[in-house]
Amino acid sequence: MAVFAFALAVSLSALAQTDHLHHEETLAKLGLPQAELTQVISGVEAAAFDSPDSWEKELRARRISLGSAPGLVLQGSDLLCGGTGNCQVFVFRRVGKDWLSLFEAQQAPVVEGFSFGPGLTRGIKDLHVVSNNSADKSTQATYRFDGKLYRALK
Numbered sequence: 081m082a083v084f085a086f087a088l089a090v091s092l093s094a095l096a097q098t099d100h101l102h103h104e105e106t107l108a109k110l111g112l113p114q115a116e117l118t119q120v121i122s123g124v125e126a127a128a129f130d131s132p133d134s135w136e137k138e139l140r141a142r143r144i145s146l147g148s149a150p151g152l153v154l155q156g157s158d159l160l161c162g163g164t165g166n167c168q169v170f171v172f173r174r175v176g177k178d179w180l181s182l183f184e185a186q187q188a189p190v191v192e193g194f195s196f197g198p199g200l201t202r203g204i205k206d207l208h209v210v211s212n213n214s215a216d217k218s219t220q221a222t223y224r225f226d227g228k229l230y231r232a233l234k
Contacts, residue, residue: 098193098210100167101140101155110141110152116179123181124154124170127188132159144196148203150174153194164212166190171207171230182207182223182230189221189232201225 161167204225223230
């Protein structure tokens with residue numbers, strides 16, 4: 081019983097330290113020029129497990145610092161979410177005038193919460209995620225930048 085209580089406390093602690101995007105954090109509020117918005121949506125389309133009628137309504141978005149590069153984090157809000165409260169999350173970094181996805185096609189994780197850093201790998205903050213598997217079980221993963229994309233630690 082003590083082991084279960086400890087594991088639950090660790091899981092809840094990790095979840096308390098994670099973030100998620102809110103209803104008011106919309107793509108429109110990012111203020112991206114149309115060409116950049118088109119780049120980002122194309123990157124999301126390549127990685128998303130489904131395709132909504134409107135990306136602008138489906139996605140929540142926030143500007144972030146990834147360390148050595150500006151970034152964007154986007155999260156599904158309805159269609160790109162599962163029954164346990166997990167939603168697909170996408171991360172982009174700015175390289176010159178382009179927004180590049182940090183996940184390969186079909187690899188963007190489905191999570192309940194996320195956080196960046198404090199660790200940096202090749203100048204980009206590590207991504208930590210928590211996924212809710214059931215009422216009393218969650219899993220955690222860390223992604224590190226390999227110079228081009230985020231890769232899950234094994």
